[in-house]
Amino acid sequence: MKKHRISSFLIAAVLFLGLAWPIPASAANLYFTAINNSVAPLSSNTMPFWSGGAIYVPYSVFDANLNGINVSLGLYTSYNRSNNTITLFNLRQMLVFDLSKGTCWDEMTGATYSARAVMRGGTAFLPLNMVSSFFGLSYSYNQLPYISQGYLVRIKSADAVSDDASFIDAAQTVINNRLRDYTQSLSPADTTNPSVKPGTNPGTGTNPGTTPGTTPGTGTGTNPGTTPGTNPGTTSPTTPPAPPEEPDETETVAYLALRCESAEGLASAMNALDAAGRSAVFFLTPQLLEEEGDLVRRALGTGHSVGILADSGEPVEELLARGTAALEMAAHTRTTLACVPAGQRTALEEAGWVCWTETARLQPSDTVSPSSFASSTIRRLKNLQGPVYLTLEGGGSAARVLPVLLRQLGNSDYIVSIPMETRL
Known part of the structure; x- marks a missing residue:
């Protein structure tokens, strides 16, 4: 299918708004990822990052079979390593990124867009604003009040049940647990967590509890909260993230x-x-x-x-x-x-x-x-x-x-x- 460039007001507007967000400048920043109502494990291999004024996330977060918490955004992904392309699709739409050429297009219509995928540490990352606008998702970016230099990137479909402020408050225990697992993977002998602000409790489970009117969560699920009167998630805990490639004391x-x-x-x-x-x-x-x-x-x-x-x-x-x-x-x-x-x-x-x-x-x-x-x-x-x-x-x-x-x-x-x- 012959590709031809089009001008899309909606996507251009979303890309412009992405450029307008403040960009953190410190290499010590930590970026957590949430998908709807669940917090993904924290790993340096899949941590979001900023590039060219846009925030990038690993392509795997959009696929429930790959994102580590089995949360669906209604999308599937395919990574063709022979021609270096990544395809995201559902029953109605298909978006393709060519990593070699730095191009992006709608496979159904041939429309091309000014967005690109990048490789980082062997992992393919996609611009979140482009994917969200194309498939009708939304996303947010907020600083965490209880973790120094901690930020939450939350990707949302219609299944998201709480606003960001409520979610961040309810997810405190899960996020602290994710951070604890991450820091322990960097230094297995170190069980302390210096990045958690004084007065917070990292807890022992992965369920951050529930919204007002429910019993605080005690399970081991990955769902940070439920609507009033429901039972917190009880799914099995995910495997801790693999130790990232960080220099040791001799490097x-x-x-x-x-x-x-x-x-x-x-x-x-x-x-x-x-x-x-x-x-x-x-x-x-x-x-x-x-x-x-x-x-x-x-x-x-x-x-x-x-x-x-x-x-x-x-x-x-x-x-x-x-x-x-x-x-x-x-x-x-x-x-x-x-x-x-x-x-x-x-x-x-x-x-x-x-x-x-x-x-x-x-x-x-x-x-x-x-x-x-x-x-x-x-x-x-x-x-x-x-x-x-x-x-x-x-x-x-x-x-x-x-x-x-x-x-x-x-x-x-x-x-x-x-x-x-x-x-x-």
């Missing part, structure tokens, strides 16, 4: 950026990163963003971040404005990541940009072998403390050294992590 986080003034070697660098299962941020000039839309969409669709390279000596504000417009045209998204001269960073950060500050700039060349280059890099980092921020000059040589560099970083107890606005 150091490394963030990797590629500084690209031309398209030379760009696709090969992505191939090397994808083969190693690692992600980087690609700082691209406004001209590259304008001319290499396919590569931009590929980078975003395979889990990398894209920022604007604006250190050429031209007026920085003009370069950032041009780069922002080009990124919106190429991928219908925005970024706050920028690589700018050191003297410009303070003012730009006050204006909301996240400016890259490198620990080391790496310049590979054809005269130095990948092994020697990687060993030299490790020696430069040996006495540094805390996270390291590596800037690799783009080009054909970057793609040549990347496989060995990534391997030696891993062998030296560095964890190459995803460079995103909320983590830098």
Whole structure:
């Protein structure tokens, strides 16, 4: 079926409202997920996150067979790994995301939309505002009053029985239990929960109780509350989330950026990163963003971040404005990541940009072998403390050294992590 672009007022409005929400800036934020009246287990592999002004959730939350709490939103999902597409459908509608091309369309009508799926840590995530608007769902985003830096993303169909304020209050015990399980999975020997505010009780069950007029819940279900006069859920508890891939005390986080003034070697660098299962941020000039839309969409669709390279000596504000417009045209998204001269960073950060500050700039060349280059890099980092921020000059040589560099970083107890606005 031939795809043709349409303009949809409703979906455009929902996407715009998604951009208008405040975006948390701390990497320590915790994002819990609720589906209708139940709270899902908390895991770093499936935790929602912000990207390009939109909140992303794992595709599995929309399918009762995959979301871990058997709660239905009336949808089913299919992940075709051979062509890298995800399909969500019910009896009347079908929405497809192509991760490789960064595209999204209505399979029934051929209409295309300015939304994309992304890969993160091997999991496919979808923009919640797009899926909700397409299938007639609603969602909300609220800060939790009883967990420091805790937020609840709640996805709702017509089966949701309480407003958000009542739900958050009723779900306190379940959410605290989810947090307790999560922190114990990070540090199995540590049974304390420092993120719960004083005076709250994490409890021992997973049922947060009921609304006024009912007996407080004592079962082990995942339903956070019921309407007056009903019995709290008694389903079997779900399996605790698997321990996420977090650095231990001997490991150091490394963030990797590629500084690209031309398209030379760009696709090969992505191939090397994808083969190693690692992600980087690609700082691209406004001209590259304008001319290499396919590569931009590929980078975003395979889990990398894209920022604007604006250190050429031209007026920085003009370069950032041009780069922002080009990124919106190429991928219908925005970024706050920028690589700018050191003297410009303070003012730009006050204006909301996240400016890259490198620990080391790496310049590979054809005269130095990948092994020697990687060993030299490790020696430069040996006495540094805390996270390291590596800037690799783009080009054909970057793609040549990347496989060995990534391997030696891993062998030296560095964890190459995803460079995103909320983590830098």
